[in-house]
Amino acid sequence: MEGVILDFNLDSSTGVVRCNQGTRYNFTIEEWKSSDLPKPGERVDFVPNGEQAGNLYRVQSQAPAAAQPQAASPFAPPAAAPAQVPTPSVLAIISLIAGILGLLIFGSLIAVICGHIARSNIRDSRGALTGDGMALAGLILGYLGLGLTVLFFLVMMIAGIAGSTL
Known part of the structure; x- marks a missing residue:
């Protein structure tokens, strides 16, 4: 799993890493597998185990460090997903049109079926x-x-019955 080092304390030889999904894991210097000390902001690959991170390796970048865009802060929360714009239910539209046409011609049954399915889908969405x-x-x-x-x-x-009896 990939992540970024948020903090490393040399005195206690412990640190904190955050994965790309935002979960934080603690680690110790014994789990650090690179030759030099970990630094906050470094990209790492690690194996999560409960709340602990193990087998931490520095991720080697493909581009020079100057060309890589830097986040404002390694402590910044992960970017929020863009807001989802609600869309009208197609089945609701079909239900309304079939209901209007059903008063004039066949379509009432379609309006009822599509209307129930649409309301269920809208509730669950x-x-x-x-x-x-x-x-x-x-x-x-x-x-x-x-x-x-x-x-x-x-x-x-x-x-018809009244007409046939006459």
Whole structure:
């Protein structure tokens, strides 16, 4: 695992190294495998073992030291990941469109299925997806369309039965 030395105390012969993921590990001079003493800011390769780092080796750089960009401080926290911009759920949009069309033509069942899946995906996305309102509107329109379709067929059956008895 690669990291950077944060601190080394010559008096106690102990130090602290931080891996690239930000976890800190303690080490002793006995684990340092290079010929000279460790220096804060140096890149190292090591083997983590619990909270201890073992078999520390200095990482040899490919470019000259002057050409390498330096961090402001080896003690600086790792850079934060860029903020994720939430995107609208495609299924929520499909649900809304199918719900609107379902009132006029077939599509209510698609609106209901896509609406339920979209709301579940939006809940599970931890803010990465938006469109819960569209999915809810698609669900409402879809159920309304299904209800109207069932009502239409019931009226047609009753009218057919009444017409055949005359």
